[in-house]
Amino acid sequence: MHKKNIQSAGKSLKDADKALIMVHGRGADARDILGLASHFNVDKYALLAPEATNNTWYPYSFMANPEQNEPWLSSALNLLKDMVDDITAQGITAENIYFLGFSQGACLTLEFVTRHAQKFGGVAAFTGGLIGDKINLENYSGDFNDTPVFIGTGNPDPHVPLSRVHESVHILEEMNAKVFLQVHDGRPHTISPDEVEEANRVIFS
Template sequence: MHKKEIVTAGKNIKEAKKALIMLHGRGAEASDILSLATHLNVKEYALVAPQATNYTWYPYSFMANPDHNEPWLSSALQLVGDIVKDLNAAGITSENIYFAGFSQGACLTLEFTARNAKKWGGIVAFTGGLIGDKLYTQNYTGNFAGTPVFIGTSNPDPHVPVERVQATTGVLKNMHAAVTEKVYQNMGHTVSQDEIDQANKLVFVN
């Protein structure tokens, strides 16, 4: 299972009023996703990036049957939940907790927040969608209460079908999230400057 290995940056959690949980992609490290924060309007945030054991949150495609990705998927979701509890205990309310992830980390970001919908600070998914061979909407409960969400993706993308991104947007909107979805033609599996700009404009609004 995933060990609780956390890399932090930015403001000290005890001093910060806002926190950003950053989830890296498959084969990457926590430090990789943290480097993205230098381009985001999060200078006053505590930055928290867990490290996936063996550099992957779950072994197979996010489009596989969720059972095939167990017990790693549940372990990853629990780890994110534990981080939220730690932040809450440090005095940072859920309304001031933000999420950002890339690729596999974006999928985990979306899956966790949809399973725990409430008024979060904001959610950014750089190329990701809800997890499963189909959408298991019975797992998604709560109300986002207008939480700003930005989802960016490429068309085509080698790992994330645009159709799943669009279906994910529909689910989140039905749960009262304020979702902005942007599809970039032939962008490739990366994070673009426009995605950074959109995240800063829509989510990380200081």
């Protein structure tokens, strides 16, 4: 399963008031996602990026039956939970823990925070949605208490249907997240400058 292979940058957890967990996409690695940090207003954050075994968090599409993606999916979610526990043990509260993910990493990030909804610092999900062939509401609990969540996506996107993005937004809003959605028609599977600007405005301001 996934090992606790965490790459870090920015301030140390002991010296930082805020922490950002950055989750890479399929085929990428921790250094790839950490390399995006220079585009965001996070110079005073502790930056932590877990690395997936074989560079993928789960083997099949996020829209597959979840059982097909086990035990890797549960292992990945447990790894994020361990990271949050480690950060809070260093004295950084959940309100000062932030998340950023791209593609498969965005899906994993949204799935994790919605299963553990509370007042986080903020969530930036670049092309992602909640995981499963259908959404299982029994997996989700808690109250985001106005946590800002930015979701950016292309339309159409080859991996993430817009319908699933809208479904995810609805659930997050029902759980009291403050969701900011950007949909870019014809945009390839990437992160656009507009999305970076909006994430900085609403999450990393």
